[in-house]
Amino acid sequence: MSNAFPPTNGAIPQRQLILGGVRSGKSRLAERLASASALPVTYIATAQAGDAEMAARIAYHRAQRPAHWETVETGTALGAAIADAGAPGRLVLVDCLTLWLTRVLCSDDADALLAAERAALIEAVRDSAGPLIMVSNETGLGIMPMDALSRRFGDEAGRLHQALAALCERVVLTAAGLPLVLKGDAIEATP
Known part of the structure; x- marks a missing residue:
C-alpha cells in the first residue's frame, strides 16, 4: 500500500x-x-455476523486486507487473543474494541465477564510482546442515550478508551480520513 x-x-x-x-x-x-x-x-477481528448484512460487511473487509496477513476471529476473550498473537517482530492489529465491548455487554453474566475480560485486555496491552494497533469507535461525542444499556455502553467505552490511552505511546482521533494525533509522534499524511 503506497498510500501509507x-x-x-x-x-x-x-x-x-x-x-x-x-x-x-x-x-x-x-x-x-x-x-x-x-x-x-x-489481524484480530472482533465482529460477529449476526445477519446477512453484517456477514457481507465482514466479507468485504476480509477481501480488502492483504492476503498474507493472518486473521484471527475472536469472541469475548480478546486479551487472550492479543497475548497469543503477539510476538517480537510481529504487529497485531485489533479491529474493533467497541464491537468486542458490545459482545461482552450483551452476553450472559455481562458484569462478571466484563470485569474479567477488561482486566485481561488491559494486561495483554500492557505486556504486548510486539507492536499493537487497536481501533475503536469514539462514541462519546454524541448525546446521552435514552436506554440503560446504551448509557452503560458509552460509560464502559469511555473508561476503556481512557485506560488504553494511558498505556499507549500514540493515540489518534480520525475524522474525514485525517489523523489528529492526541498523544505521541505525529503521522505524515502522504497523498
Whole structure:
C-alpha cells in the first residue's frame, strides 16, 4: 500500500489506539500503519455476523486486507487473543474494541465477564510482546442515550478508551480520513 501514513521518525510505537466515528477512516489508517511497518501482521477481528448484512460487511473487509496477513476471529476473550498473537517482530492489529465491548455487554453474566475480560485486555496491552494497533469507535461525542444499556455502553467505552490511552505511546482521533494525533509522534499524511 503506497498510500501509507508512516510515523515521522520511522519508529513503530509499541502500542497505538486509533479512535474515530463511523466511516472516519480509522480502520483504513490502522491498516496503512500496519502495512507501512513492513512487519508480519496478525489481524484480530472482533465482529460477529449476526445477519446477512453484517456477514457481507465482514466479507468485504476480509477481501480488502492483504492476503498474507493472518486473521484471527475472536469472541469475548480478546486479551487472550492479543497475548497469543503477539510476538517480537510481529504487529497485531485489533479491529474493533467497541464491537468486542458490545459482545461482552450483551452476553450472559455481562458484569462478571466484563470485569474479567477488561482486566485481561488491559494486561495483554500492557505486556504486548510486539507492536499493537487497536481501533475503536469514539462514541462519546454524541448525546446521552435514552436506554440503560446504551448509557452503560458509552460509560464502559469511555473508561476503556481512557485506560488504553494511558498505556499507549500514540493515540489518534480520525475524522474525514485525517489523523489528529492526541498523544505521541505525529503521522505524515502522504497523498
